[in-house]
Amino acid sequence: MKQWSEFRFAETVAVARDLLGSHLVSETADGVVSGKIVEVEAYGGFSDAGSHISRGVTERTKIMLDRPGLAYVYIIYGVHHCINVVAHPEGQAGAVLIRALEPLSGIDIMQKRRGVQEIRSLCSGPGKLCRAFGITKEHNGHFLAEQPLYLLQGPQVGDEQIAAVPRVNIDYAGEAKHWPWRFYIKNNRYISRK
DNA sequence: CTGGGGATCGAG
């Protein structure tokens, strides 16, 4: 399997769809874990009220304007980490939140980190997968083509296999709340709840 | 300095 090929300027929504089926790999002292991306959400620039950067460019959000392929990692609710892949057309802002993975290798390591056995619940949510993969703010700004955390191009997932629905937990986002920017692979049992 | 709020999770 080869390196993810879209570390270039492209529409955030298009990258979100293309990321489905690709693999995320994390190498740490504990060993190597990997999984297939089965659920994502696209977050745009200033016109997307659901996007962090729509509130303004700050120390935290400025990375959404930076190089495509960088990791945008932040802590949510003071408890969990979330990881995004920076993706946007040139001169714009945007990122794709990785929401769920189908565990592929290093299952035992993930089970240990998560404290649960059931494979289905190891990476079925943005906070869960970061925990399972050992992803922390140390990875913020890391280029996702390089070790120890990187993407690999998977087989293309056809449009007929992709579901597009509104994003989760952005009730404050007004009109944008309804945009169908959450994408997941239909009939895949490893997506997050709802 | 202060305090309100959040792209979540899991227990009850």
Next chain:
DNA sequence: TCGATCCCCAGG
């Protein structure tokens, strides 16, 4: 349904 838990960031 709710609490955990803390960092970000705007406002004073």
